[in-house]
Amino acid sequence: MAKQPMLKFVKIERDMPQKRDAEERRGDFHEIYAEYAAAKAQEQASRCSQCGVPYCQSHCPLQNNIPDWLHLTATGRLKEAYEVSQATNTFPEICGRICPQDRLCEGNCVIEQSGHGTVTIGSVEKYITDTAWENGWVTPAAPAQERSESVGIIGAGPGGLAAADMLRRAGVQVTVYDRYDRAGGLLTYGIPGFKLEKDVVMRRNQQLEAGGVTFVLNCTVGEDIGFEELRQKHDAVIIATGVYKSRDLGGPGSGAEGIEKAIEFLTASNRKSFGDTVEAFESGRLNAAGKRVVVIGGGDTAMDCVRTSIRQGAESVKCLYRRDRANMPGSQREVANAEEEGVEFVWLSAPKGFVSGKDDKVSGVMVQKMRLGAPDASGRQSPEVIEGADYVEEADLVIKALGFEPEELPTLWDQPELTVTRWGTIRAEFTTGQTDLPGVYAVGDIVRGASLVVWAIRDGRDCAAAILNEFDGKAAVAAE
Template identity: 45%
Template sequence: MPEKQIAPKTRPTRINPTVRNALERLNDFGEIYCEYTPEQAVEEASRCIKCKDPACMKACPLHNNIKEWLTLVAEGRLIEAAASSRATSNMPEICGRICPQDRLCEGACVLGIKYDPVAIGPLERFINEHAFRHLGVIPAPELARPVGRRVAIVGAGPAGLSCAEELVKLGYRATVFEARPFPGGLLLYGIPSFKLEKRVVERRVEYLEEIGVEFACNTKIGDDPGIDDLLALGYEAIFISTGATVPKRPRMEGMDLAGIHDALPFLIRNNVPAKYLSPSDGAKDDLRGKTVVVLGGGDTAMDSVRTARRLGAARVICAYRRDEENMPGSRREVKAAKDEGIEFQWLTAPLAFIGDEKGLVKKVRCERMQLGAPDGEGRRRPEAIAGSEFDLPADFIVLAFGFDPAPLRNGDGRLRLTRWGTYEIDENKMTSWPGIFAGGDIARGADLLVTANKDGRDAALGIDRYLRNRRPL
């Protein structure tokens, strides 16, 4: 946008939240970004140029009321701004922390064409934390008259939690079944506390309990009990939100060596308080003095390298087969990793793992890559460079190649799967089994918190329509 079209008081540069010193923050797992002061928030929100047709809202999967609450913040009406953000999002204080705003709302900000985009994510976090501090609670929404009908949600991740909240608002009795000891899914068990402190998730769960959501933890729904059992208990509809938690594993020589770990179990046992773990999760890793290699380039890889540094690793290397520009991980997370001393080996693909006579991994054999023609998604394909093999030293390896869906076990074919292993669903989020709905990563593949939030909201509306048509309330 030409400069003359920007309001005279608009600052070209944004006010970013203070970031904790890199050396200091390696001593703990606390969040690294500090909050705005109210004065900073007002000044930053005032940079919004109030587009007639806000691109930021279109770029947000939830189509959040961004323009509205930025205007309220600029006017100093912070509590009202938080209420506006909650109207379209079930967990704005969490989205503000972990959404990849650079690829969504902030990436679409018109001001960002020439200047810095408005800091939408940090402001979303601030207004909701400010409201909680001043009100002492997350305000309860208006609830419809109870309709006396029960819905089961399988999986207490972001999609399941969002669906449960919306169903309770509509008057349904919602019960969330969770295999783990505490609700939250990857919000609690997968995302490290230096990005999202556990207290934030705990507070959100407490709020859901207060408005009437019921939780049945340590309860895995599969073959026994299964979907038929839930229906027999009187649940008239079921929403499946079991996520994508099955690790993608390469077929490489040396995979049986000791010291090779999947990313999610590594993150769980090293980031989650003992009270929320199961005995099978194992003890925390002692990485003092070790060389750690993380393979992969997404946000899970960034979470893993940064966790390894906090566990005392002497050297942490991230190897990724494309270059930095084509990395799927958030730019914010890559910068944080660099600040914390992580080494990056770009255009590097693993070939094999090499161990010693005791069966312990000691090296990763790699080869250099170059980028060729674009693939179907527009990303340039990595191609091996002949004769470029080399070895990376490694005492501890983390595999962060992504995740596949984790569908419920069922052998009767009533829940049809796509060729990607996700559930087939219609526009109402209903599967091939009438009355059984699905959303989040189990229906779309590994994706974002914000898309899971949207799926949960949409599924609640789909369930409501289905039950009303089946038997009017």
């Protein structure tokens, strides 16, 4: 009888890849988790119970065939595991690094619910694709036949790049337009290197370019090229701009020097990691070194800011969040990593204003203490102010990480017919991304609002499939 390669969760405990010591990782921007060795990846994959209803798969936005590639990994068939993994996910090595698995696949693992500790799905996914890169299994698009249709994609973030990859593999002529000097969007400039080292993103950009995707960088639609011009130039246009407009925070003293936006702080730090000259960093404005830093917010962007501040050499780093730990939107794994690295979380605290010293430089945050009251419409308990419990949290640098909103694209692009929702996101058809404008599609955060990278990838892939169906339908009619 053949030996059972799976269902070993009873005998083998969950074991994450080794995490670098907190003191060591505070000094650099390298990823904090080591890679699995082959034997360890095989061992951890073998813990999968191969359950009949795989909740890990159903709770993955991409519906990844997780049990299948875990089984293939456990039996040493890594190339097949990679092929199954990339069949549903354009960037599995990126998702393996930055997806909040504790809220998605791993958080819904059946053996986790039974008390045995979830399968380390994200770490195995990362190992599979990193191994594929090392062995040359990841190849550029090589369509069997070129097509005449052309698609222009506005935005080189995960949604736009996922669509570009699928369309190019089908032979479509693809041009990606982006306002930045490097493709990748928030993967490049928003997410710090300790979560996603930049060579991982750059090699994907290079792979897409080698497969025939054309990148037009340093190009702002509405300024360097008109939206209507893009519509005339391409058979279809995909809007994948993401949402980059920071939510603001008012209150007394909110205009003081030293109160900065999270996206500007993180972009400056990532540019420094590339070796760029960043004037705002060199001047000290977007540099946390030697400063008492207060980050306001409780999402993943706030976690990126506090951990970046630690690495820049901040004197102290505190994170203010208006709810408690159990109700914060960010990954609990990221919170634990931040605490290990020296970040202090100040729960049930919200800013009501700012204190400034000489030269109108911020010197503190006026904090009001909160308690959780009755649930709101979403079911979460609403924060309520505790009267008389205000105090001042000293700070030299305050970073606002309160989320992002969409830019007013119909106005910026002079396209009043481009319909938006009451939140300012583009109104687009579910699954296809089709907007009210013929031949114009939209994917990712510009449709959903600020969301996860994995959802942007899903939207990009779905949209590409819809566009290909549209092209095929028109070709069939023309052939009749």
